[in-house]
Amino acid sequence: MLSKRNVITYAIAFVFILLLNFLLPRMMPGDPLMAIYGNEALITMTPELKASLVERFVLDEPLWQQLGAYFLALFQGELGYSYYYNAPVLSVILGRLPWTLLLVGTSLVLSTMLGIVLGIESGWRRGSRTDRTMLAGLMSLNGFPDFFLGMLLLITFGVTLRIFPLAGALTPYSGLSGLALLLDVLWHLFLPVAALTLAYLASGYLLTRNTMITVLKEPYMLTARAKGLSQRVIKYRHAGRNSMLPVVTQTGIWLGRVVTGTLFVELVFAYPGVGYLTYEALLARDYPIIQGVFLIVAVSVLLANFLIDLSYPKLDPRVSYAY
Amino acid sequence: MHIDLKKEIKESGPGKTGLTILLLMIAVALLAPLIAPYDPYQQSTASLLPPSLNHWLGMNHVGQDIWSQLVYGARTSLLVGFGVGILSTLLGTVFGVSSALVGGLYEKIIMRIVDAFIVIPMIIVIVLLSAYIRPGITTLILLLSLLSWQGGARIIRAQTLSLKERGHVAAAKSFGANHFYIAWRHIVPDLGPLLLVDFIYGVRRAIFMEAGLAFLGISDPSLVSWGMMMRDALSFSYLNVWQWWLIPTGLALSLTIIGLTFVGHAAEPVIEPRLRGAEIA
Numbered sequence: 001m002l003s004k005r006n007v008i009t010y011a012i013a014f015v016f017i018l019l020l021n022f023l024l025p026r027m028m029p030g031d032p033l034m035a036i037y038g039n040e041a042l043i044t045m046t047p048e049l050k051a052s053l054v055e056r057f058v059l060d061e062p063l064w065q066q067l068g069a070y071f072l073a074l075f076q077g078e079l080g081y082s083y084y085y086n087a088p089v090l091s092v093i094l095g096r097l098p099w100t101l102l103l104v105g106t107s108l109v110l111s112t113m114l115g116i117v118l119g120i121e122s123g124w125r126r127g128s129r130t131d132r133t134m135l136a137g138l139m140s141l142n143g144f145p146d147f148f149l150g151m152l153l154l155i156t157f158g159v160t161l162r163i164f165p166l167a168g169a170l171t172p173y174s175g176l177s178g179l180a181l182l183l184d185v186l187w188h189l190f191l192p193v194a195a196l197t198l199a200y201l202a203s204g205y206l207l208t209r210n211t212m213i214t215v216l217k218e219p220y221m222l223t224a225r226a227k228g229l230s231q232r233v234i235k236y237r238h239a240g241r242n243s244m245l246p247v248v249t250q251t252g253i254w255l256g257r258v259v260t261g262t263l264f265v266e267l268v269f270a271y272p273g274v275g276y277l278t279y280e281a282l283l284a285r286d287y288p289i290i291q292g293v294f295l296i297v298a299v300s301v302l303l304a305n306f307l308i309d310l311s312y313p314k315l316d317p318r319v320s321y322a323y
Numbered sequence: 324m325h326i327d328l329k330k331e332i333k334e335s336g337p338g339k340t341g342l343t344i345l346l347l348m349i350a351v352a353l354l355a356p357l358i359a360p361y362d363p364y365q366q367s368t369a370s371l372l373p374p375s376l377n378h379w380l381g382m383n384h385v386g387q388d389i390w391s392q393l394v395y396g397a398r399t400s401l402l403v404g405f406g407v408g409i410l411s412t413l414l415g416t417v418f419g420v421s422s423a424l425v426g427g428l429y430e431k432i433i434m435r436i437v438d439a440f441i442v443i444p445m446i447i448v449i450v451l452l453s454a455y456i457r458p459g460i461t462t463l464i465l466l467l468s469l470l471s472w473q474g475g476a477r478i479i480r481a482q483t484l485s486l487k488e489r490g491h492v493a494a495a496k497s498f499g500a501n502h503f504y505i506a507w508r509h510i511v512p513d514l515g516p517l518l519l520v521d522f523i524y525g526v527r528r529a530i531f532m533e534a535g536l537a538f539l540g541i542s543d544p545s546l547v548s549w550g551m552m553m554r555d556a557l558s559f560s561y562l563n564v565w566q567w568w569l570i571p572t573g574l575a576l577s578l579t580i581i582g583l584t585f586v587g588h589a590a591e592p593v594i595e596p597r598l599r600g601a602e603i604a
Binding site for chain 2: 005008012013016017020021024025028035132135136140142143144145147148151152154155159206252253256257260264267268278282283285287291293298301302305
């Protein structure tokens, strides 16, 4: 729903992210160049380069003029330069992004779909033994932090059983191609995806189960039964479909959570995505990378949320009447 | 709201389990100096020892007693958890109740800010802030609270909107009661159970975050923390030390969060009364 309300909300969020990224390094005590570019930069930088950077970001002028220069650089697609990697920030991040997208996408789809199906089944049998076991089991699973789940999987299937690789996204220097390469990628992807899927399964499940319980009390459920429809049709087409709606609204928020979860899981499996990059940057105090990751990740999550908001009235026409 | 929260939790099986776990963890945290046999910060040359009668969970890489660290770790986790829980519920109540009572432009501004913060992924913001500030425990509690009261404020506002239409509030208003008096005497007492649920989820979120940040290595290094212990243990995953170092720590953290989840879930009908009867004790 592209309401004025939504636009304002996203505008505030967007401005907050940009301002945080702009202000934080400039508010730090000491040399702003050091806070913007990190330790590494100051060692390698020549005085001429330093001067040109001060000029570029007009660091010797008042804050509001710096803001102008910052926006100008940003809109030219300039995210800064990492002296640690000796490459532009944007290209470093873009190089890592595909792995993270693969990880986040697969886990989000798997955990949402599994969560919905389990939620429908559990809500349908509410109060039964199956329901209670599933509820207690999934709520307990929900208590395991994603990185601990990752470590458990790593130690069980990687270290002890040696079925899956310990680190990375590809077998190094294997020279694989075609189907063999695809299998190698999937083999490395399996444990990180399993960790994230298990960690985020419960949210979708709990929400679907809750909605299922309320939906089952609706009069149209009685009608469906009276018409003599089969169990499967009632469960999935009548109750299940309506129980999925809240899940869709939440997907945006979950996306944010899975993205942050990836940060931790990538670290456990040394998976070369954006999360692992952030970790390396934190260790090296490579501020341009940290800022770039922050900007790209936060803006992507906002954008995804925005698109989900836009598509929601199409899924549930009742929402349009509410405005 | 005429829902008895105590009854709600006591009548649910997981609710009771959760409460038991939680009370146990609080006891461990409070009695840490009595339970822990050694100073968790005392380093020694006896590094990476397996469990023994003297050191139940062995020693870590710098020769600290892991069992003592585990016990003191509960303090850090719960301190951050409860600190953030209290502060963020307080902020949520102040902004939620006031925006519902005052209304108008004030309400609009507050609610837009709330919505904006709900869509921003919080950990990413904290990671950026921590990269620059390297927060100590007090700063961490403040930062987490400032970034996490928004969800609660939304629910509290909704509930206040319905409460303020009740007869006794109208009666108080007709006697000339101001917003503050109405909020304090009539709204907040009725919000009680809702605030408790908000608080429980706030604690849970904060414990998660603290562990996560410590695991990333951007928390206060001078405090023992479960996240930090797991991070250290993971770097020795090629040895068998994970059995008594990584697993017990991870389980302690998970158990605490599971306890909070169970209590929170049992209390959830307070927010969503339609769920009542969904739980069979």
